[in-house]
Amino acid sequence: MGSEACLSNAIVVISDFVEPRPNPAYTTSQQPPFSPGSKIARNARVLGGYLERLPLAAVHHGLVDFAEIWHHHRGAEPASRRESDVLTRRSFPMHSDAPFHSDAMIDFVRSHGAPKILAVWGLGVSEAMLEACRDSFIIYNSIDAPSLRVPPEVSRHFDLVITGAQWQSDEVEARHPAMRTVIMPIGPEFASPETFFPIPEIEKRFDVIYVAAAQPYKRHDILLDALARAPRPLKALCVIGYGEESDRLRHEATERGLDVEFVGPPGVSHAEVNRLMNAARVGVVCGVNDGAPAILTEYMLAGLPVVANSALRCGLQYILPETGLAVPGDKFESGIIEALERSDFAPRQAVLDFWTWPHSITKLAELIASSRARQSQPAQLELV
Numbered sequence: 001m002g003s004e005a006c007l008s009n010a011i012v013v014i015s016d017f018v019e020p021r022p023n024p025a026y027t028t029s030q031q032p033p034f035s036p037g038s039k040i041a042r043n044a045r046v047l048g049g050y051l052e053r054l055p056l057a058a059v060h061h062g063l064v065d066f067a068e069i070w071h072h073h074r075g076a077e078p079a080s081r082r083e084s085d086v087l088t089r090r091s092f093p094m095h096s097d098a099p100f101h102s103d104a105m106i107d108f109v110r111s112h113g114a115p116k117i118l119a120v121w122g123l124g125v126s127e128a129m130l131e132a133c134r135d136s137f138i139i140y141n142s143i144d145a146p147s148l149r150v151p152p153e154v155s156r157h158f159d160l161v162i163t164g165a166q167w168q169s170d171e172v173e174a175r176h177p178a179m180r181t182v183i184m185p186i187g188p189e190f191a192s193p194e195t196f197f198p199i200p201e202i203e204k205r206f207d208v209i210y211v212a213a214a215q216p217y218k219r220h221d222i223l224l225d226a227l228a229r230a231p232r233p234l235k236a237l238c239v240i241g242y243g244e245e246s247d248r249l250r251h252e253a254t255e256r257g258l259d260v261e262f263v264g265p266p267g268v269s270h271a272e273v274n275r276l277m278n279a280a281r282v283g284v285v286c287g288v289n290d291g292a293p294a295i296l297t298e299y300m301l302a303g304l305p306v307v308a309n310s311a312l313r314c315g316l317q318y319i320l321p322e323t324g325l326a327v328p329g330d331k332f333e334s335g336i337i338e339a340l341e342r343s344d345f346a347p348r349q350a351v352l353d354f355w356t357w358p359h360s361i362t363k364l365a366e367l368i369a370s371s372r373a374r375q376s377q378p379a380q381l382e383l384v
Contacts, residue, residue, distance in 0.1 A: 005035035006113040011055045011064045012136075014129075015071055016100070016122040030078045033112050034066065036085040041065045044086045046357050047195050048270060050143075050187040050294040052087070054119065057190055057361040059086050063368070064116050072100045078108070098123035099150050106132050117368070120158075121186075124150035130157040137368055141186050144217075144291040145313045147171040155179075159371055162186060164292035164314030180371055182363075187294025188318055189360040191351050195270050196301035198348065199278040206237040206261070208336055209280035209304070211273060211295050212287070214243025214265070219329070222286040222309060224249075226332035227258045234336065235259045239276055241267030277302040282339045286329070289313055297355050300324075300347035307335040318355070323347045 010033060035041075044059040046052075055067035066086045072094035073079075080090040092102040100123065109132045118136040122143050130138060140158045142149045147168035148161070152175060155161075163169045164185040172181050212218040220238065227234050236258070240246050242265050253260040263276065277283065283299030285308040292315030299306050306324035308316065309332070319326045322345055327335030339345075 005033045005066070007033050007068075007109070007115040008113045009035065009065045010068060010115045011058045011117040011119060012068045012070055012115040013051060013055050013119040013121065014125055015051055015069065016098075027080055030090065030108065031080045031082060031088065033068070034082060034085075034088060036066060038062070038065050040085050044084075045194060046190075046192050048192070050190065051121075053190040053192050053195075053357055054186050054361075054364075056087065057357040058117065058364075061358075061361045061365060063361070063365055068115070070105065072102055072105075078104045096126065099125050099127075099154050101126035101128060105129060109133060122149060124154050127153050127157065130154065137372065142168075142291065143185075143187070145289045148175065152176075159375075160367060165317075168314065180367070182367055183317075184360055184363065185292035185314065188292050188297040188315060189355050190357045191294075191297040191301055191355050193301050193348075193352060193356055196274050196277070196298045198303035199275065202275065202278040204279060204281050205235070206280040207234045207340060208282045208284055208307075209237045209239065209277055209299075210284050210286065211239040211277070211298075212285075212293070214240045214246040214249055216245065217287055217289050218243075219286040219288060219309070220245070220249050222329040222332055223284060224253060224256065224258060224260070225329075226336060227260065228256055230333040230337065232337075233259060234333075236261070237276060237280055238262050239268070239273060240264040273298075274302055277304060280304060282307055282336055284332075284336065285309065285312060285315070286332070287312060288329075291315070292318070297351045300351045303348050305339045305342070305345040305347050307332065307339050320350055323350045 041059045044056050046056045046060055051069055058064050059067050068088045071091045073091045075093055078092050082088045092105040094100045094102050106129055114133040114136045118133045119139045121141050138158050139160045141162040148155050161172045161181045163181050163183050169181040210223055227236055246265055250262050283304040283306045285293055288309055288311045296315050296318045300323055308319050308326050310326040310328050316326055325335045325339055
């Protein structure tokens with residue numbers, strides 16, 4: 001049986017903000033932290049998107065007994081909802097633009113203690129929040145292509161920075177020479193075969209699918225241009241969770257006479273994304289200035305080979321001979337057609353072999369243990 005608990009044996013993931021207020025499913029007041037006990041925690045299922053999979057993997061592995069995901073919003077009151085025995089989601093009112101500051105969030109930490117592991121994603125939090133969590137092991141991942149999306153006075157508090165490519169690690173180490181980094185982007189590396197998988201009975205109605213926000217950096221134009229140049233008609237599906245360009249993209253596809261079906265916004269469930277991916281033959285990633293998108297290995301787990309832009313700045317390490325092709329944006333149609341014509345890909349097996357969450361959480365646990373051991377060693381006195 002679970003009980004109210006402090007955060008000292010929890011992992012807290014802090015993402016960016018939600019607008020204009022948290023989901024109505026949140027309660028109107030903060031629930032206290034809740035620990036189910038280690039026996040229940042070890043049986044936690046690692047499901048969901050990139051925000052959920054790392055903390056749930058940490059619970060399952062035994063690094064912590066429960067997990068929380070925190071957001072910021074522009075409303076006046078904190079809110080929370082318990083999603084399962086091991087996962088609670090909270091949203092706190094913010095009092096500044098990025099890196100976000102919330103007095104209510106700091107008060108919550110002061111009331112319930114700092115988490116054992118604090119994972120900060122994206123645009124980050126204020127230095128005051130990190131100082132309140134000075135006893136936590138603090139991990140950062142920018143998620144998108146910039147290696148550090150926070151100022152030095154914030155980033156200096158990180159114990160480990162997760163990056164998506166060597167150039168990002170180099171930038172972090174140039175700012176903070178002693179800081180540990182690891183190329184292990186949370187989206188593709190914490191892949192969940194329980195969330196994304198082949199469904200053989202679904203008809204393959206689409207040649208190609210692109211699951212991406214309708215934002216300029218996702219470069220939907222590369223896909224639309226490729227469809228227009230293709231030597232034979234191609235049917236595409238675009239799944240959009242959010243973004244300001246969805247109406248423009250629909251209009252452009254219609255104006256150009258392209259065979260493109262759009263789903264969303266708003267976004268659909270992970271189960272529905274998996275079903276839609278199973279209705280396609282090839283998944284694409286068109287962006288350049290993008291982090292290593294989680295969708296890379298999500299496509300692969302659903303059995304789809306991936307055609308990625310060869311200029312993608314983070315994530316090309318997942319494009320292997322057995323998983324897909326990396327091609328220039330101006331030749332994207334050639335890559336799509338080649339992928340459609342080949343039958344020698346084995347993308348799901350490659351992900352199972354290298355990038356599912358059990359591999360990555362074991363590696364992360366080792367990094368945390370070795371970092372703590374190094375931090376606990378007394379400083380070496382310089383002999384004069």
